[in-house]
Amino acid sequence: MALVKLQTEHFRNLSSAPVHFSPSFNLLYGENGSGKTSVLEAIAYLGLGRSFRVSRHQAVVSHGETGLTVFGGLDRGVDGEPGGGGNSVVHRLGISRDVVRKETTLRVDGESVRSLSALAKFLPVSVIDPGVFEIVAGGPGKRRQFLDWSVFHVEPSFASVWQQCQRVTSQRNQTLRNGRLDDALLRVWDTQYAALSDRISDARKATFERFKSAFETLVEEVDLNWTKGLKLEFYPGWDTGRSLVEILASHREQERKVGHTLYGPNRADIRLKFQGRPVAETFSRGQQKTLVILMKIAQGMVLSELGKQVTFLLDDINAELDVSHRAMLAKKLQTLRCQVFITSIEHPEPGVLWPEDDAPQYRMFHVEHGKLTEE
Numbered sequence: 001m002a003l004v005k006l007q008t009e010h011f012r013n014l015s016s017a018p019v020h021f022s023p024s025f026n027l028l029y030g031e032n033g034s035g036k037t038s039v040l041e042a043i044a045y046l047g048l049g050r051s052f053r054v055s056r057h058q059a060v061v062s063h064g065e066t067g068l069t070v071f072g073g074l075d076r077g078v079d080g081e082p083g084g085g086g087n088s089v090v091h092r093l094g095i096s097r098d099v100v101r102k103e104t105t106l107r108v109d110g111e112s113v114r115s116l117s118a119l120a121k122f123l124p125v126s127v128i129d130p131g132v133f134e135i136v137a138g139g140p141g142k143r144r145q146f147l148d149w150s151v152f153h154v155e156p157s158f159a160s161v162w163q164q165c166q167r168v169t170s171q172r173n174q175t176l177r178n179g180r181l182d183d184a185l186l187r188v189w190d191t192q193y194a195a196l197s198d199r200i201s202d203a204r205k206a207t208f209e210r211f212k213s214a215f216e217t218l219v220e221e222v223d224l225n226w227t228k229g230l231k232l233e234f235y236p237g238w239d240t241g242r243s244l245v246e247i248l249a250s251h252r253e254q255e256r257k258v259g260h261t262l263y264g265p266n267r268a269d270i271r272l273k274f275q276g277r278p279v280a281e282t283f284s285r286g287q288q289k290t291l292v293i294l295m296k297i298a299q300g301m302v303l304s305e306l307g308k309q310v311t312f313l314l315d316d317i318n319a320e321l322d323v324s325h326r327a328m329l330a331k332k333l334q335t336l337r338c339q340v341f342i343t344s345i346e347h348p349e350p351g352v353l354w355p356e357d358d359a360p361q362y363r364m365f366h367v368e369h370g371k372l373t374e375e
């Protein structure tokens with residue numbers, strides 16, 4: 001699927017006029033503060049139900065307004081129509097947020113839906129912005145988020161198992177904090193928690209294996225010297241040599257002291273090592289950035305294998321990647337037949353992104369005061 005129509009109301013500084021996009025590449029350029037990132041943010045809002053820049057919905061709502069709406073029209077993507085995709089909308093998505101009532105309303109094809117996953121499954125959006133490099137440089141939380149995004153799109157039941165596990169974890173934490181020694185109750189929570197944790201971990205591991213294999217193929221293809229000896233490993237959040245119930249029972253006092261669960265899927269990680277050491281300690285900043293880009297592409301490959309097209313949102317990559325890495329990224333995304341949005345301050349030169357003169361179908365937009373004008 002590709003987002004071929006976008007219309008927003010009261011979304012930051014964006015104009016409410018509808019915009020039609022290419023199912024392939026879309027190049028957006030404009031001055032600082034013109035609204036380029038806000039366009040990507042509005043697209044991501046449809047696919048993630050939140051902003052990728054800020055955690056408060058209020059910040060995204062236009063000043064002086066009490067709510068926002070984003071509508072999207074999807075078509076079947078680059079391969080959906082003879083001749084490389086036409087703008088024929090096959091699904092309509094809508095999300096509204098009322099920040100006074102703190103209510104979100106979701107619609108798919110005119111029907112109300114309750115869960116965000118019903119909307120999100122239509123539009124897998126992957127953001128590559130300056131903050132994305134935290135996946136390598138930052139803590140395990142960023143890598144869990146990265147992995148779970150693909151698990152969600154690969155394993156249909158993942159979102160509901162995850163929610164159940166969060167509920168049980170929070171009840172278990174309350175019991176741990178409860179001063180009374182309530183061992184019998186804790187054991188009940190332990191059993192439920194361990195069963196859900198195993199399901200989460202199995203789903204994560206299966207998706208991780210797909211991801212790892214795509215990543216290895218990609219690394220082979222791009223043939224970058226410094227990636228030889230790089231190892232990716234999934235850590236589920238506990239030592240799987242023993243059952244989680246056993247581990248929890250043997251760390252009762254420790255968990256009671258801290259008042260929360262210390263072992264399980266909330267501790268999972270993708271461990272990235274180079275010659276036995278964490279890459280964050282070994283790789284240069286440029287290498288770390290390239291590594292994240294390769295991981296993002298590999299994630300796109302996994303979804304492509306399952307017949308799903310990722311919509312990539314590339315914010316200001318000129319500031320992050322040199323010309324050759326930008327060209328490598330554009331080429332790979334073109335091969336994957338993904339939909340791509342790229343922002344830049346300068347007028348884009350397609351010859352830089354596609355030096356071999358094999359530019360795909362693209363649309364170019366100038367962004368000014370929140371309004372997009374196609375060129």
Ligand SMILES: Nc1ncnc2c1ncn2[C@@H]1O[C@H](COP(=O)(O)OP(=O)(O)OP(=O)(O)O)[C@@H](O)[C@H]1O
Nearest residue numbers: 012013032033034035036037038059060061062063
């Ligand atoms: N809630 C809001 N309501 C109205 N306008 C807003 C709101 N939040 C931000 N803005 C304004 O919207 C504009 C769009 O900002 P955005 O970050 O999208 O610009 P950009 O083109 O990506 O800029 P840059 O190149 O500097 O990254 C800015 O001028 C900002 O001041």
